[in-house]
Amino acid sequence: MRQTDVQSVPSVKDARLQMRAHNQAGLGAEADRAGGSLRFLSRAAVAFQIVWCARAPSFGAAFSVPSLSYSQRGLSPKPLAPCRPRYNFQIRERSGNGDDGGDDIVPSDDREEGDNFFKQIQRWLVSDEGREDARIYTTSLTFALLMRFFIIEPRFIPSESMVPTFQVGDQLAVEKVTKLIRPQERNEVVVFTPPQAFRDFLDNPDSKRAKEALIKRIVATEGDEVIVHDGDLFINGVKQDEEFTNEKAKYEFGPVVVPPGKLLVLGDNRNHSLDGHYWGFLPRENVIGRAVFIYWPPWRLGNDNLF
Incomplete structure (x- = not known):
């Protein structure tokens, strides 16, 4: 056999080394893909968290109901929205002998010596990873904002008008799509902009509080005859x-017939709710x-009695 033929045959050791290198390259590529996916998911999750965990708009605060002893505990401070992200930047102090004999203040260990925070941000923005x-972040924030404004949004319960279905401090998700597909139905709990009849019922109809969204339960739709008796x-x-x-209502109401395009809404806490039996009917628009469901606090998670 010629010498060139002997040299062209790889040894078993070389073959094993080549196979190991090939496997490591494949694993490295898979790890890079997995790392990229995890990075995308983590950034997207932060963007959604910023939009969703921003302060959830509350409903109208507790209004005084005429001739009724109405609880004002709904005006208590609001708890923080859950899982709100916080980012802390810290400067580390290091002992040293400067010209004045005092300590030197230096950047923390995660920055290069002599760089400041803004230069670090600038370097990050021009890097491939930063772009x-x-x-x-831009894509996720845009999608999250569109979702919040047009599909589903968080809301906060500040008063007791819907006890026991909602407690003060509950945070719930409100979906906005169903109303575009079909008319509202009885027993659905809806969020709505107060009609002018509600504002006229208040002492200060032009106040900001008078324009805050409310939440009540639909008890009757157009054409229904309604009576509250005993x-x-x-x-x-x-x-x-x-x-x-x-509890059972302590008032008499009706008989009334709900006009076309209107709804009658009442609070589940019948005797402590400034609702339709005071100010009339709610326009569908x-x-x-x-x-659709309570998402905070965790022990109240669910959608009992919402449909």
Whole structure:
């Protein structure tokens, strides 16, 4: 056999080394892809968190109901929205002998000596990783904002008008799509802009509080005849089974027929709610969306009695 033929045959050791290098290259590529996916998901999650965990708009604060002893505990301070991200930047102090004999203040260990924070940000923005992160944040924030304004948004309960369905401090998700597909139905809990009749009922109808969104339950739709008698609600002559109410109503109401394009809404806490039995009917176009589930606090998670 010629010498050149002997040299062209790779040894077993060389073959193993080549195979190991090939496998390591493949694993490295998979790790890079996995790392890129994790980086995208983490950046997108932060963007959604910033939009969603921003202070959830509350409903109208507790209004005084005439001739009723109405609880004002709904005006208590609001708890922080859950999982709000915080970012801390810290400067480390290091002992040293300067010209004045005092200590030197130097940047923390995660920055190069002599650089300041803004230079570090500038370097990050012009880097490939920085441009990729900026793209991810921009896309995610845009999508999250569109989702919040047009599909679903968080809301905060400040008063007791919907007890026991909602407690003060509950945070809930309100979806805005169903109203575009079908009319609202009885027993749905809806968020709405107060009609002018509600504002006229208040002492200061032009105040900011008078324009804040409210949340009540739909008890009747257009064409329904409504009567509240001896604490019970009757729709079209049929007594309604309302296990979600806090107590029986202590007022008489009706009979009234809901006009076309209108709704009648009442609070589940019937005797402590400034609702439709005071100010009348709610125009359908004032509905913002319907409550679909409570997401905070965790022990209240769910959607019992919301549909």
